[in-house]
Amino acid sequence: MIATTVTSSAIVLVGAVFLACAVEMVEALTIVLAVGHTRGWRSAFEGTGVALAALAALVAVLGPALVHVPLSALRLVVGGVLLIFGMQWLRKAILRASGLKALHDEDEIYRETVAELEAVATRPDRDRIAFVMAFKGVFLEGLEVVVAVLTLGTSAHRLGLAAATAGVAIVLVGVVGVIVAKQLSSVPENLMKMGVGVMLVSFGTFWTGEGLKVSWPGSDAFLLIFVVFYAIVCAATISVLRKASPTNVAVA
């Protein structure tokens, strides 16, 4: 019998990686679908494939290297990076939820990408523009996934779990995205981003503290307290902003 221990940090790790990867995958998929529909699938798939290969090479180089860094130093650096990254996500999500910033509209991004591609008239057999756009879309969104997986995975000493979760999220969103094609805008992206932001900031706080020898009561379980605490902070901030500027709430 295999005994399995599910710790709170593992649950938060899986949640954070899954949501972060799903959000980035939605964004990358929107661009690839727009490129494929407008300029043909061959170059769109080639651009996607090369970007995925470049990302895999990055993981292969950086992953094993990170494992050899002393854990406390790694957690301090990763904690700091996650704090910054997470707060940037939360800031945007709070502003969007308060109506002070336009929501991320996948339909609009799809239309813009299609319009940009249609403006270029020529469609040779091997389409350089389509290749570059698909590559850029997948590589840039993928880099954020790589950073999330490597930082969260190595710091928790669960790189395999983080990578597997990322794989599941990417495949799941990919399959669902291809089936629903242009309905990616129905994904509650801002809510997901808020969830990821809360988890990244929670991990960031926890590991920055660990790296600086802060002794958290209850060890890993304290992560869940951070998740609840930062979720309340976000909800309260959004509520205050909505009350302060009620006219902004309808801004799309």
Next chain:
Amino acid sequence: MALLARALKGFGRFWWDFLVGDTPEIFLACVITIGLIALVSDVAKWHRAGVVILPLLVTFTLVGSVRRAVRARR
């Protein structure tokens, strides 16, 4: 050689955009927060203080950055 230089420049730009970007106040506040917690916890050996101070500083940074964005809009 030129390709390597371009790749390194791109890599540097990615991290700059990733960490600083349009929210330099978050980057700065994080550096200051880490410095303060290091002083309190690692140097002064007051390991429990960070439990309260760290999340509070993070909260102030987040709310402060949101307020800055709201002010910029007005």
